[in-house]
Each structure stands twice: as C-alpha cells, then as structure tokens.
Amino acid sequence: MSRYLRPAARLAATARTSALRPATASPFLSRAAVIPGVQRRTYADASGVKEYTVRDALNEALAEELEQNDKVFILGEEVAQYNGAYKVTKNLLDRFGEKRVIDTPITESGFAGLAIGAALSGLHPVCEFMTWNFAMQAIDQIVNSAAKTLYMSGGIQPCNITFRGPNGFAAGVGAQHSQDFSAWYGSIPGLKVVSPWSAEDAKGLLKAAIRDPNPVVVLENELMYGQSFPMSAEAQKDDFVIPFGKAKIERSGKDLTLVTLSRCVGQSLVAAENLKKKYGVDVEVINLRSIKPLDIETIIKSLKKTHRLMAVESGFPAFGVSAEILALTMEYGFDYLDAPAARVTGADVPTPYAQGLEEMSFPTEGTIEQQAVKLLRL
Amino acid sequence: MFSRATRLTRTLPVRVAAARASPVTASLARRTVTTNAASAQVDKSSVPQSEDEPFHVTLSDESFETYELDPPPYQLEVTKKQLKQMYKDMVVVRQMEMAADRLYKEKKIRGFCHLSTGQEAVAVGIEHAINKSDDVITSYRCHGFAYMRGGTVRSIIGELLGRREGIAYGKGGSMHMFAKGFYGGNGIVGAQVPVGAGLAFAQKYTGGKKATIILYGDGASNQGQVFEAFNMAKLWKLPALFGCENNKYGMGTSAARSSALTDYYKRGQYIPGLKVNGMDVLAVKAAVQYGKQWTEEDNGPLVLEYVTYRYGGHSMSDPGTTYRTREEIQRMRSTNDPIAGLKQHILDWGVAQEDELKNIDKEARSFVNEEVAAAEAMAVPEATPKILYEDIYVRGSEPDFIRGRILDENYYFKQ
Numbered sequence: 001m002s003r004y005l006r007p008a009a010r011l012a013a014t015a016r017t018s019a020l021r022p023a024t025a026s027p028f029l030s031r032a033a034v035i036p037g038v039q040r041r042t043y044a045d046a047s048g049v050k051e052y053t054v055r056d057a058l059n060e061a062l063a064e065e066l067e068q069n070d071k072v073f074i075l076g077e078e079v080a081q082y083n084g085a086y087k088v089t090k091n092l093l094d095r096f097g098e099k100r101v102i103d104t105p106i107t108e109s110g111f112a113g114l115a116i117g118a119a120l121s122g123l124h125p126v127c128e129f130m131t132w133n134f135a136m137q138a139i140d141q142i143v144n145s146a147a148k149t150l151y152m153s154g155g156i157q158p159c160n161i162t163f164r165g166p167n168g169f170a171a172g173v174g175a176q177h178s179q180d181f182s183a184w185y186g187s188i189p190g191l192k193v194v195s196p197w198s199a200e201d202a203k204g205l206l207k208a209a210i211r212d213p214n215p216v217v218v219l220e221n222e223l224m225y226g227q228s229f230p231m232s233a234e235a236q237k238d239d240f241v242i243p244f245g246k247a248k249i250e251r252s253g254k255d256l257t258l259v260t261l262s263r264c265v266g267q268s269l270v271a272a273e274n275l276k277k278k279y280g281v282d283v284e285v286i287n288l289r290s291i292k293p294l295d296i297e298t299i300i301k302s303l304k305k306t307h308r309l310m311a312v313e314s315g316f317p318a319f320g321v322s323a324e325i326l327a328l329t330m331e332y333g334f335d336y337l338d339a340p341a342a343r344v345t346g347a348d349v350p351t352p353y354a355q356g357l358e359e360m361s362f363p364t365e366g367t368i369e370q371q372a373v374k375l376l377r378l
Numbered sequence: 379m380f381s382r383a384t385r386l387t388r389t390l391p392v393r394v395a396a397a398r399a400s401p402v403t404a405s406l407a408r409r410t411v412t413t414n415a416a417s418a419q420v421d422k423s424s425v426p427q428s429e430d431e432p433f434h435v436t437l438s439d440e441s442f443e444t445y446e447l448d449p450p451p452y453q454l455e456v457t458k459k460q461l462k463q464m465y466k467d468m469v470v471v472r473q474m475e476m477a478a479d480r481l482y483k484e485k486k487i488r489g490f491c492h493l494s495t496g497q498e499a500v501a502v503g504i505e506h507a508i509n510k511s512d513d514v515i516t517s518y519r520c521h522g523f524a525y526m527r528g529g530t531v532r533s534i535i536g537e538l539l540g541r542r543e544g545i546a547y548g549k550g551g552s553m554h555m556f557a558k559g560f561y562g563g564n565g566i567v568g569a570q571v572p573v574g575a576g577l578a579f580a581q582k583y584t585g586g587k588k589a590t591i592i593l594y595g596d597g598a599s600n601q602g603q604v605f606e607a608f609n610m611a612k613l614w615k616l617p618a619l620f621g622c623e624n625n626k627y628g629m630g631t632s633a634a635r636s637s638a639l640t641d642y643y644k645r646g647q648y649i650p651g652l653k654v655n656g657m658d659v660l661a662v663k664a665a666v667q668y669g670k671q672w673t674e675e676d677n678g679p680l681v682l683e684y685v686t687y688r689y690g691g692h693s694m695s696d697p698g699t700t701y702r703t704r705e706e707i708q709r710m711r712s713t714n715d716p717i718a719g720l721k722q723h724i725l726d727w728g729v730a731q732e733d734e735l736k737n738i739d740k741e742a743r744s745f746v747n748e749e750v751a752a753a754e755a756m757a758v759p760e761a762t763p764k765i766l767y768e769d770i771y772v773r774g775s776e777p778d779f780i781r782g783r784i785l786d787e788n789y790y791f792k793q
Contacts, residue, residue, distance in 0.1 A: 073583070099583070105613065110572045110606025117576015120561050121513070123583060144566050145573050152563075153556040154547030155769030190770050192777075213772040245777050293777030331785055 048233035055225040057199035058088045058164075061206040062126065064238040066096050069124060072210060075102040075115055076128030076165070085130045086166060086225055112138035112163070116145045119161035119215075126210060129165035132181045132219060139184070146215040147190035162209045167195070167219035168262060168314055169351055169362055178351035178358075180315035182261065185217040186291040186324070192244055193291040195219040197265040199229035201289055204242030211241065219291070221263045245293035249302070253282030256376055257302040259325050260312040261288040264363055268312050271368035279378045291321060299325065300333045307338040310375055314362045317345040342375045344368050411685050412440035413710070415499065415657040415719020418454075420727045429459040435723075441661040445644045445651035447680070450668030454660055458729045464506055464659050465724060466738050468498040468717045471522040473746035474531050478521065478538055478552075481750070482694045487538045491552045492519040496689035499716035500623055501526050503662025504591055508670055513581070515561040515574040516593040518553035519623075519688075523593070527560035531749035532756075541756035548759045549769065568594055568601030571620065575607040578618035578679070589670040593621045597628020599642050608646050608681070617673035619666065620646065621682040623656065629692040630701035646681035656684030657714045660723075687714065763789040 052060075065072050078085045080093040080103040093101040104111040108129065115127040129135040135142065146159050169178035185193045192214055196202040202220065209216035234240060250265060251272055260268045265287045272283035284302050288295065303309050309329050311322035322343035329341045347361045372378075417438035424433050432455045442449045475493040482491050494501065501522035504514070516523050524534050529545045537544030538552055545555045546563075555563040561577060564570035574592030581588045598604065599622050611618045622642035626633055633640045643651030654665040662684060669680050687710045691698030698707070724730050759765045767780045767789045779790040 105606075105609060107606040107609065109603040110575075110610055113569060113572025113603060113607065114576035114579055114610055117515075117561070117573035117578075118580040118583065119576070120573065121577050121580030123580050140566055140569060141572070145564070145569055149556075149562070150772065151770050152546060152550045152554040154545075154549045155773070156546075157556045157561070158772050189780075192771075213775050 048236070049230045050236060051228045052199040052203075052231040053226055053228050054196070054199050054202045054220070055086065055088055057203040057229075057231065058206055058220065058225075059090055059092070061203045061210075062089065062092060063095065065126075065207055065210045066092065066100055068238070071122065071124045072126065073100040073102065073118075073123065074126040074128060075104050075111060077104055077106055077130045079103060079128050084128075086222060088220075088225070089128065108134050108137035109141060112141040113145060115161055116141055116159060116215075119146070119159045120149065120157060124160045124162075124210060126162045126164060129163065131170075131177060131222070132165050132167040133177050133179055135163065135165065135181070142185070142191070142215070142217070143188050147188050150214070151190055158213050159215050160213045161215045162206070162212075162218060163215070164206065164209070164218035164220060166222035166225070168221050168223075169346070169358070170222040172353060172355065172358065173351075174353045175350035180219075180313070180346065182219055182291050182313070182315055183320045183324070185219070186294075186321065188292075191215055191217055191292060193217045193219065194244060194289060195221075195262045195291055196289065197221075197224065197262055197287050199231050200235045201242065201248075201287070203231070203235060204240050205244075205289060208241040208244060212244070216244075219262065224263055224266075227266075242289065244290045245295055246290065247295035247298040248287045248289055249284060249298070250287045251283065251285040253284035253306065255281040255306055255308065256283045256372055257299065257306045257309045258283055258285045258312055258368070258372070259288065259299055259309065260285065261291065261321065262314070264312045264314055264368075267363060267365045268368055270365045271372065274365065274369050275372055275378075279373070279376075281376060281378065283372065294324070294328070296328050296332060299329065300336070303329065303333045303336050307336055308375060309333070309337065309341040310368075310372060311341070311343040311345075312363055312368055313344075314346045317343070317348050320345060339375055339377075342371055344371050410440070411443050411653045411655050412438055413655060413657045413685055413687065413714045414438065414440075415655075415659075415714050415716045416722040417441065417655070417658060417719075418660050418723060420723075422727060425458070425727050425729065430457050432457050435660055437658075437661055437664055438655070441655045441658060442665065443643065443653040445641070445646075445653075445681075447650035447652055450652070450664050452664075454664045454667075456660070460506065461720070461724055461729050462734075462738065464502055464663075465717070465720050465735065466742060467502045467505070467526065468659065468720065469739055469742040470531065470746060471498045471501060471525055472717060473742050474525060474534065474749075475521060477535060477746055477750045479690070479694070481535070481538065486754075487552070487694075488540060489551060490518070491538065491694045492692065493690050493694070494519050494522045494688065496710065496715070497623065497625060497656070497686045498522060499659040499662055499720075500593075500656050500684045500686055503656075503659040504621075504666050506659070507663045507666035508589055508591065510559055511586070512589045512591065512670070513559050513561060513574075513577045514591040514593070515564065515570050515577060517567065517570060517595055517598060518563065518565050519595070520553065520555050520563040524555035524557060524560060524563065527557045529555060529557045529560075531746055532752045535750050535753035536756045539753055539756070540758060541753060542759040542765075543756045544753075547769075568598035568604050570594065571598070571601070571604045572607040572610075574620075575611045575616055575618050578611065578616040578673075579614065581617055582614070587674050588617065589673050590616075590618050591621060591666070592618055593623055595628055596622055596624040596626065596633045596640075596642060597631065597636060598622075599645060600636060605645075608649055608679070611679040612646070612649050615676060615678035617676075618679040619669040619673060619682060620649075620679060621684055623684050623686055625686050625688040627688070627692070627701060630696070632701065641683075643681055643683035646679070649679050649681050651681040651683065653683040653685060656686035657716045657719065659716055659720055763787065767791075
C-alpha cells in the first residue's frame with residue numbers, strides 16, 4: 001500500500017516515534033541507511049519524516065517566510081486575532097505582531113487592490129482570501145492590476161504578490177461557496193497558479209509562491225487542511241521550495257495515466273489501488289501541483305509509457321483544467337494514444353446543498369474507477 | 379476638532395461672500411470654489427529682482443472649500459523661477475496633448491487616447507508640491523502626469539505611436555505609462571484607488587515619510603472600491619491623498635447625473651476633505667503641499683477634489699458636444715484657462731515680460747515638435763517572439779516556454 005494511503009492513526013504513531021529520536025542523528029547517516037525496496041515506513045522513521053497536516057504545513061511556510069524577509073506580510077479577513085478562519089495563520093499574530101499580520105475589513109476588492117499597491121511599491125504581500133469564492137469580488141484587481149502590470153509597463157513594474165486561500169467545494173456549503181477557480185486563473189497570462197495536494201506540496205509551493213517575483217495564485221483546498229501527510233526531513237527545512245511547472249508522479253504505473261490535482265490526487269490514488277486490486281492494472285497518477293505553467297512534458301512522457309490518459313478534477317466541466325489537458329494531449333500525444341483520452345470532472349451544476357446531491361456533483365473514487373474501467377475496457 | 383460648528387464658521391463666510399458678490403455664483407452652488415485661474419494676488423512691491431528669492435502670493439479665498447478640515451494657508455511662497463517653470467510645464471503638457479491629438483487624427487495613434495487639455499494645472503500643480511520620492515497613481519488620462527513624473531515627451535509620444543523606445547516599450551499604450559514614483563496609467567475606472575492606498579500602506583510599512591497622490595475622476599468616484607480604499611486608509615491612517623479630478627463629466631454623464639452628492643471632497647465621510655480650484659496651478663500646489671504635510675504628520679488620509687475642466691471629448695472618438703454646450707466649453711477656455719491664468723499673473727506681477735513668455739511658448743512648441751519628430755523616427759518593436767513574450771514574467775523567473783497561437787509558435791526562453 002502506498003505511503004499516502006496509510007490510515008492517519010498509523011501515521012501518527014510513526015510521527016511520534018520519529019519525534020522521539022535523538023535530534024542529533026545525522027541526516028547524512030539517515031540517508032545512507034535508505035535501502036531501496038525497504039518498506040517506506042522504515043525509510044520515513046530513519047530519515048526524520050514527521051506527520052504534518054496541510055494546515056500546519058501552510059502555517060510553517062508562512063511563518064518561515066515572515067521570519068526570513070521583512071518585506072513579507074500577510075493580510076486578509078480574520079488572519080490575525082481570529083487566527084485565520086481556517087486556522088492557517090494560527091499564532092502568526094503573536095509571533096510577528098500586528099504590523100505584519102493584518103486583519104482587514106470585509107472588502108475583497110479593496111484589500112486585494114491595496115495589497116497589489118504594496119507589492120508594486122516593493123513589498124511582498126501574502127493576500128489571503130477567506131475562500132476563493134470571495135475573491136471574485138477582487139478578480140479584476142488580480143487579473144488587471146497584478147497580472148498585467150509588468151507587461152504593460154514594458155517590464156519596469158514588477159508585482160511580487162501571493163494570493164492564497166481555500167478553493168473548490170467544501171462540505172455542505174452550497175453553490176456560492178463551492179467553486180473551483182483553477183481554470184479561471186490558469187487562463188491569465190502573467191499569473192502563476194499552483195494547487196497543492198499534500199503537506200509537502202502545500203509548504204513547498206507556498207514558499208516558492210512567496211519568493212517568486214511574479215503574482216502567484218495558490219489554490220488550497222479546505223477539505224485537505226486537516227489531512228495528515230508524512231513530511232520528509234528535507235521538506236521540514238526552512239529553505240524547502242517546490243519549483244513551479246513540475247508535476248509529481250505520485251504513483252507509477254504502465255497501463256493508464258491519471259492527470260489530476262489538489263484533492264482529486266488522493267481520490268485518484270485510492271482509485272488506482274482499487275483498480276490494481278480488482279483488475280491488476282497499474283495506474284500512474286500525476287499530481288500537477290502547478291496549473292500555470294503546466295508540466296505537459298511529464299504528462300506526455302507518462303502517456304508514451306501507458307498509451308492511455310484520463311484527467312481528473314473537481315472543477316466545472318466546460319472549458320476547464322481537464323479540457324486543457326485533453327486538448328494538450330491531443331496536440332502533443334495523439335499518436336501515442338491507444339484510446340480516446342477521457343476526463344472526470346465536477347458536474348455542470350451549481351453545487352447543491354443536500355449531501356446526496358452534492359456527492360453526485362463531484363468526482364468520487366468510484367467515478368474515477370468507473371471511468372478508468374471504461375477507458376481501459378476492463 | 380472636527381465638530382460641525384467649527385466647520386460651519388470656517389466655510390460660511392466664503393459662501394456668503396460669494397453669494398453677495400454675484401447671484402450667479404450662488405445659483406451654481408455645486409461649484410462654489412472658483413475656477414478662475416487668475417484669482418491670486420501679490421503685492422507687486424514684494425516681488426524680488428532675483429529669480430530664486432521667494433515671495434508670497436495670496437490665493438483667492440474662493441480657492442478652497444473644506445470639509446472637517448482647516449483650510450490650507452492662503453499665502454503661498456513661490457519664486458519667479460518656479461512660476462515660470464510651472465508655466466513652461468503646463469505649456470509643454472498642452473503642446474504634447476495637442477501633438478497627440480494631431481497624430482491621432484493622422485491615424486498614427488491606435489486605440490484609445492484620452493487627452494487632458496484644460497486639466498494641466500492639476501498634474502503640474504501636484505508635481506510642484508511633492509518630491510520625486512513621493513508616489514503618484516492615476517487613471518487612464520495619464521500623459522501629463524507621466525511627463526511631470528519624469529517621462530520624456532518623446533517616450534510618451536513614442537508610446538502612443540507604439541514604438542520600441544516608448545515609455546513602456548510599446549507594450550502599454552496611451553493608458554499605461556509608468557515611471558519611477560509613477561504607478562500608471564490604469565485603465566479600469568476606479569481600480570487604481572485601492573492600489574494607490576496600497577502604495578500609501580507600503581510607505582507607512584517601511585517608515586518612509588512620503589505622500590501618495592491617488593487620482594481618479596468624478597466618474598470613478600462612484601465605484602465601490604473607492605469607498606473600500608477610503609475605509610482602510612482611514613482605519614490604518616495611511617498617508618494617502620485621494621484626489622478626485624472633477625472635470626464635470628464621467629465620459630458623457632455629468633456629475634449631477636451620476637452622483638447623489640457632487641461634493642466629491644465630502645465623500646470620504648469620515649475623512650477630511652479639501653476642494654481646490656483645479657484651474658489655478660497655484661491653488662493646486664498650495665493644497666497638495668498642505669496635504670503632504672498633513673499626511674507626513676501622521677494625520678491619515680485626505681480626500682481632495684480638484685475642480686477642473688476638460689476641453690476635449692472624453693476620448694478622441696468623442697466630439698464632446700452632445701452632453702454639454704459649445705458655449706460652456708468656450709466659456710471655460712476663454713475665461714478659466716489655467717495657462718492663460720498663470721500667464722496673466724506672471725505679467726501682472728512683473729515676474730516676466732510678455733516677450734519672455736512668448737519665448738517660452740515658442741521654445742516649448744519647437745521642443746515638443748522635435749520630440750514628436752524623434753518619436754516618429756523611433757523604430758517599432760520588432761515583431762519577433764522574443765519581444766512579444768518578454769516581460770510577461772520577471773526575467774529569469776519565466777516558465778520554460780510560452781504558448782503561441784499554434785504549437786509551432788511556442789516560445790522557449792532557453793534557446
């Protein structure tokens with residue numbers, strides 16, 4: 001079983017034992033102890049892997065970047081005294097003070113614009129939207145004031161800003177709070193857009209976003225905040241960043257390429273395990289990590305191996321991330337396809353409140369599995 | 379400090395005086411601040427011989443109207459040299475705009491082109507009140523500001539002509555010009571206001587004692603985000619000098635047809651306001667100097683209103699005559715022109731002789747003509763992928779490639 005699918009309880013136990021290990025253990029020695037083929041749990045223990053929730057990973061990323069650069073500050077609704085609506089900014093006010101952790105009024109267009117102005121002036125703001133749904137009030141500022149200014153100025157006016165917050169649907173919050181904006185921001189020249197899945201993704205991508213001199217949109221996922229993942233010793237360091245535009249192969253396989261992002265990565269991994277168990281097929285799962293730029297190279301390389309491709313995402317189907325991936329697959333990889341590429345997306349419906357209906361609106365492990373079975377003619 | 383009673387005693391005499399002086403003024407109560415561009419006075423015997431020796435100008439008591447604020451001093455210190463420089467700056471801005479007008483009609487300028495003819499005193503007066511280290515951000519009617527912030531005429535005209543050596547390398551066009559301390563040139567009406575508040579925020583954050591001049595039109599003043607910016611600026615005491623350039627019309631909709639309260643200087647509600655004669659460059663300078671001092675003393679933001687007038691249409695495609703009368707335009711041009719007003723002062727006060735001003739006019743005209751010629755001689759950006767795709771992202775931080783119209787046109791940064 002993949003290390004990503006271990007029950008949280010077992011992971012917690014792992015983390016506890018690793019935490020008890022003497023801090024002086026040389027990371028070099030630990031690395032030397034890694035033997036290929038040995039169970040990952042051993043590897044994890046030996047190399048100081050700890051369990052992190054995505055929330056903690058984001059929090060650590062923010063704290064480290066605030067620590068390292070005075071120009072970095074975070075502003076948004078309830079980020080300071082309330083400790084963050086989703087507690088991502090917990091304790092940051094206590095640690096860095098109200099100059100650098102700033103509660104704003106509920107005024108998205110205003111504070112996004114203000115943050116952009118501060119970025120144009122040379123600061124490196126992290127602008128939190130309580131959810132990306134509310135950022136629609138500010139999307140003009142993100143697109144017109146942040147993304148386009150460098151180009152419009154002929155390269156003389158950069159805008160180093162990070163916009164972040166939870167994206168996509170949550171549980172039972174209704175239509176206005178359940179939208180995925182990956183395709184929206186992914187279509188804008190001048191923006192970089194990332195969407196983390198695991199704790200390592202979250203930390204590495206957010207830190208890279210804050211350091212990147214361009215405007216970066218970080219699309220987190222509320223349903224992932226509380227999920228735990230093992231975090232490697234390397235990722236726990238304060239200089240850990242994940243480069244943009246590089247996808248990660250979370251599970252390798254030879255029969256089908258699943259290209260996915262954010263929460264759907266976990267679902268795809270479960271579906272892949274089920275497909276292995278039931279049908280003995282090996283599914284490769286690619287975690288995009290970065291939406292813009294998009295790592296088409298990794299996708300096509302995988303396709304050349306598996307000859308079949310399926311995109312999985314939770315956004316609305318029309319003109320979405322999956323549509324883009326399928327189009328690119330046809331453009332770059334048509335000759336390698338043994339079957340038409342397929343996609344699993346959210347349904348074309350405003351998200352309903354009732355649980356049963358909500359479940360029908362977004363990909364589940366079952367939907368992914370079902371579509372894969374169909375594609376592979378199992 | 380800001381009690382209603384105090385405010386009334388301050389503002390009342392001006393209004394009463396105005397009403398007494400002319401019943402016509404009283405009927406135009408919406409614009410009680412004068413737009414007379416030559417209303418200041420000087421004791422002629424106090425004008426020194428030397429170009430650099432300061433003397434005092436007394437502004438008309440109708441230069442300002444205030445809201446919850448003591449008016450700026452009506453005495454303004456100037457030198458002959460400064461007055462002549464202001465005159466020259468306004469003449470250059472006007473000549474530049476007239477050149478743009480001509481080039482547009484010759485079909486050499488593409489797209490939108492919004493000219494500020496008639497509004498020169500605002501851009502020039504502001505620049506003469508602040509330092510290069512202060513920040514300015516404005517709307518799309520930005521040519522005069524770009525010039526006053528240090529952009530050259532040739533780079534501005536070059537940009538309008540879409541040339542490689544234009545101020546934004548031919549990437550921005552008429553509405554998007556940037557320079558040191560000048561943050562555009564913004565095309566989305568009102569969006570620059572919270573961005574400007576962010577510039578002020580950064581000043582406060584870094585502890586620099588600077589002022590931020592944030593400009594928007596009377597049309598933009600009804601955008602919600604303007605009020606969002608006001609709120610945060612007041613809440614956090616940002617050194618922001620919001621300024622509504624009230625030229626009476628947002629495109630073709632008059633202030634009275636768009637705004638429930640046309641006293642734009644009062645629209646900060648909890649922010650003190652200052653209405654200024656925006657046709658008088660000296661009043662603008664006095665007001666902004668006062669505002670700069672106000673923000674430097676950590677008093678928080680101000681909302682200014684520069685009462686001004688645009689002679690031309692909203693943009694080049696608008697003749698500007700369907701929503702206002704030709705007589706109105708003619709009256710403003712002939713009686714309230716900022717350049718003619720300052721010229722009259724300079725002559726009356728013996729700051730310079732007519733010949734010298736004529737010389738300035740002539741020099742400005744030939745200077746702008748030369749700059750326009752230089753701009754026309756500039757090369758257009760080479761139509762190559764390298765130039766098309768540069769500066770979408772900060773150099774060195776680009777993705778591996780940018781997609782073109784077809785796959786074959788994809789541009790890889792590492793060749």
